Structures are given as structure tokens and as C-alpha cells.
Amino acid sequence: MKQIEIIKDVLDANRVVAEENRKLLKEAGVFAINLMGSPGSGKTTVLERTLEHIAGKMWVGIIQGDITTSLDSERLQRFNVPIVQINTEPFGGDCHLGANLVQKALHSFDLNQIQLLVIENVGNLVCPAEFDIGENLKAVVFSVTEGEEKPLKYPLMFRECGLVLISKLDLLQYLDVKVEKMVENIRKINSQSKIIPLSAKTGEGMEDWVAFLKQKCK
Numbered sequence: 268m269k270q271i272e273i274i275k276d277v278l279d280a281n282r283v284v285a286e287e288n289r290k291l292l293k294e295a296g297v298f299a300i301n302l303m304g305s306p307g308s309g310k311t312t313v314l315e316r317t318l319e320h321i322a323g324k325m326w327v328g329i330i331q332g333d334i335t336t337s338l339d340s341e342r343l344q345r346f347n348v349p350i351v352q353i354n355t356e357p358f359g360g361d362c363h364l365g366a367n368l369v370q371k372a373l374h375s376f377d378l379n380q381i382q383l384l385v386i387e388n389v390g391n392l393v394c395p396a397e398f399d400i401g402e403n404l405k406a407v408v409f410s411v412t413e414g415e416e417k418p419l420k421y422p423l424m425f426r427e428c429g430l431v432l433i434s435k436l437d438l439l440q441y442l443d444v445k446v447e448k449m450v451e452n453i454r455k456i457n458s459q460s461k462i463i464p465l466s467a468k469t470g471e472g473m474e475d476w477v478a479f480l481k482q483k484c485k
Contacts, residue, residue, distance in 0.1 A: 281398055284366035288373060288401025295378035297328075298483050299386060301400055303424065304408035305417075306390030309434040309467055311339045313408055313476075314387060316467040318346040320477045321383075325484060328381040330372045332364040332389045339387065351375045355389060363394035366401055382484045392417065396424040404483070406430035411439055415448040418456045425456040432476065436466040 292299050304310050314329070321327060329350040331340040340352045351372040355361040358368070369386060376384075386402060388395040396405070407428045409417065412435055418425040425431065431453055433446060446464055453462060463479065465472025 278397070281366045284370055285399040285401040288366055288370050289403075291370075291373060292378070292384070292401060292403070295381070297378055297381050297384050299384040299402040299404075300430075301386050301388060301395070301402035301405045302408065303388045303392075303395045303405065303428070304390065305392050305410070305413060308390070308408045308410040308413065310387050310390070310408045311342060312467040313432060313434060313465070314385060315342060316470070316473055317385075317477065317480070318343065318348065320473065321480065322346040322348060325481070326380055326382045328376050328378075328384045330364075330369060330384065330386040332368075332387055334360050334362070334389060349376055349381070361394070362389050362391040363398050364388050364400055365398055369400045383480060392421040392424050396427045404429050406432065408432045408434050409449070409453075410435045411442060411444050411446065411449070415444055415452055418449075418452040422456045425453055425460070428457070429460050430479075431460050431462045433462065433464040434467065436464055436471055437468045 302310055318327065327348045329343060329348060330353060331350055332353045333339060335354050335356045337352045340350050343350055353364060353368050353372055386400065405428045407424055409431055411433065433449055450462055453460065463472055463476050465476055
């Protein structure tokens with residue numbers, strides 16, 4: 268029972284800070300996306316292609332979360348957008364970003380100069396979905412290489428996310444995977460989430476994704 272109480276205390280404390288973050292973002296008029304997914308699902312590559320479409324046309328800020336290294340942040344530096352790196356290794360190597368770490372990062376931005384904030388969470392299909400960080404939208408990048416059954420095996424992630432980006436469509440020709448089955452399994456867990464299939468490599472579906480972002484940041 269003590270362990271349950273401790274877990275509850277952690278989540279409650281996180282929720283309080285998340286609400287503070289949400290208020291801060293709302294006052295500044297910032298739309299924040301918590302971008303989650305497995306390691307290797309294509310989160311950073313999708314973000315690269317996204318910035319190619321919107322950098323210079325929309326004010327964007329990036330919070331880059333990882334256990335260690337700044338490799339992903341370095342990939343995005345060429346777009347000349349404000350980026351804050353969060354590494355969780357100094358805090359025990361957490362497999363998710365907590366609201367407190369995001370709050371510290373928010374104070375590094377001039378939020379009045381940002382319309383869209385993308386928070387790329389630590390690669391994991393479990394822990395990040397448990398923690399509210401004050402975002403407007405939880406989104407998951409779900410690669411075709413992960414197989415059709417992942418929504419059924421990791422339901423919390425897909426239940427929490429209002430958007431699913433089915434990534435790496437260009438690899439379908441090499442896999443025994445059907446997008447229709449992936450969508451069907453997502454719908455078994457969450458009938459309301461928006462689903463956008465895309466390929467960051469070929470550009471397929473990117474226009475739909477960018478149009479979605481522009482609509483949210485009006």
C-alpha cells in the first residue's frame with residue numbers, strides 16, 4: 268500500500284505543475300504538442316520534415332527530451348528555431364519528461380514569440396503517456412515497422428493520444444503490415460483520435476499534417 272501512495276503522490280504533484288504549465292502556455296497563446304513514440308519510430312525525422320514546411324512561416328519552439336546526448340537537437344539546429352534540450356540522466360534516467368522539467372524549459376523561451384511548441388518526449392510507449400506535462404495535445408508517432416498490434420499491447424498510449432501519425436509508409440512494400448489493420452486496432456482503443464498516415468522520406472501525408480498544425484495555431 269505504501270508504494271501505491273507514493274505513486275499517487277508523484278502523479279498528483281506532477282498534475283499540479285502541469286496545470287501551471289498549461290496556464291502559462293494559454294496566456295501566451297501557444298499551442299503545445301507532446302510528441303511521443305517508441306525509439307526509432309521516426310519522431311525526430313517527422314519533426315525535421317515538418318520544420319522544412321513551416322520554419323519561417325510559423326513561430327516554433329522545440330523541447331527535445333532524451334535520456335542522454337543532444338544528437339536530436341543537433342539535427343534540428345539548421346532550422347534556426349529555439350530549442351531546449353532536456354536530458355533525464357541527471358535525474359535518474361527517467362523514460363519520460365515530467366511537468367517540472369518542462370516547466371524549467373519553458374522559462375528559457377520567449378513564449379510571446381512562439382505559436383507552436385513541440386515537446387519531443389523520451390522514446391517510450393509506456394511512461395510518457397502517464398504524465399501530463401501541460402500540453403494541448405498528446406500525439407504518438409507509430410511506425411509501420413512496429414507492427415499492427417501495438418495499440419492493443421500498449422493501450423494507454425493510444426487511449427491518451429488525440430493524434431496518431433502512422434509513419435514510414437515508404438517501408439510498407441517491405442513489410443507484411445497493412446495500414447488498414449493498424450487503423451482498426453487504434454480505433455479499438457480510441458475511436459476519437461485523428462489519424463494521419465505519412466512518410467517523412469517521400470513527403471506522402473505531410474501536407475495533411477502541416478495543415479492540421481496550421482489550423483491548430485490560428
